């Protein structure tokens with residue numbers, strides 16, 4: 001189940017909505033929060049790969065020769081934005097175990113809300129792959145735009161962005177800066193508060209995943 005508009009797909013399957021509600025609860029344990037993010041990662045991966053190209057191959061079943069579909073050629077890179085993006089990674093790799101991984105280390109300066117890069121490592125053949133950038137939170141989109149800028153600098157041409165919660169402001173910024181990058185999200189929340197947090201939101205995703213603060 002999805003709702004699509006202007007390059008944004010909201011994955012509003014009941015399982016996703018249910019799990020997201022549990023994650024929003026402030027008393028949810030670190031372990032529970034991490035497990036739910038991982039599970040939603042798998043469900044979002046299912047949707048973001050929905051239109052992968054298919055080709056027919058010949059298969060010999062115990063009964064006969066037949067033409068059957070497999071995913072053709074398209075290779076993937078999963079690109080989590082550290083730290084919180086890592087929470088999606090295992091869930092996505094469960095469905096696409098052969099995907100390569102690009103790590104993008106960015107933190108948001110709490111005063112300026114600008115993204116500051118501290119690490120970047122991507123596969124050398126990124127130009128030939130579809131890159132799925134992942135981060136649970138799309139708030140101002142400063143981090144997402146910086147990540148996509150950096151991946152494009154390295155040659156990436158076919159990019160998608162997956163998040164758990166998006167603010168309308170973040171969607172507008174990312175779509176404006178990179179109209180070629182489609183967005184998949186579990187929900188679109190109301191707005192950002194004065195500190196650039198998504199409301200109603202779920203707080204600081206990295207801190208909740210790793211029990212820091």
Ligand code: PRP
Pocket residue numbers: 081082083084085106107108109113115135136137138139140141142143144170196204205206207
């Ligand atoms: C959070 C989140 C995003 C970013 C979103 O990371 O995981 O990367 O903020 O905000 P933005 O859209 O306004 O850029 P944070 O900078 O807190 O780092 P962390 O994951 O290491 O905690």
Ligand code: URA
Pocket residue numbers: 137139196197198199201202203204205206
């Ligand atoms: N980063 C988070 O982790 N949460 C927000 O609400 C905004 C940015």
